[in-house]
Amino acid sequence: MIFKVYFQKKFNQVPVREFTESIYVEGDSEADVRKKLAPREYNIEFVTPISGEYLEYEQSKGSFTVESL
Template sequence: MVYKVLYQENPLEIPVREHSKSLYIRAKSEREVRQLLKEKNINIEFIQLLDEAHLAYEQQSEFFQVEND
């Protein structure tokens, strides 16, 4: 399963949508996503499981790259 993670680079920053960044990560659960990202010093705003249609849409972006593939 592929998850989309919205985050702030500064872990002390209050989430502001205009400053949000995203990354994609393959994992079995949201808990696993959090465990894989705990070493990064980021403020996780939202984790979303991508269904097939949403994943196909995201893959069209030139910035799409799954982190742990």
């Protein structure tokens, strides 16, 4: 399953919408994705699974790439 992860690059940074970034990660569950991203020390705000029409929409955007962890 593919998850979209919203995060801040610095772990101690307060979440501010203007600095929020997102990546796509393949994993079995939200916990699995968080475990895979733990070494990067991101301040993860939200992890959401994407599928169906939402996944198709994200794939149609030019910036869609799934991180290989």
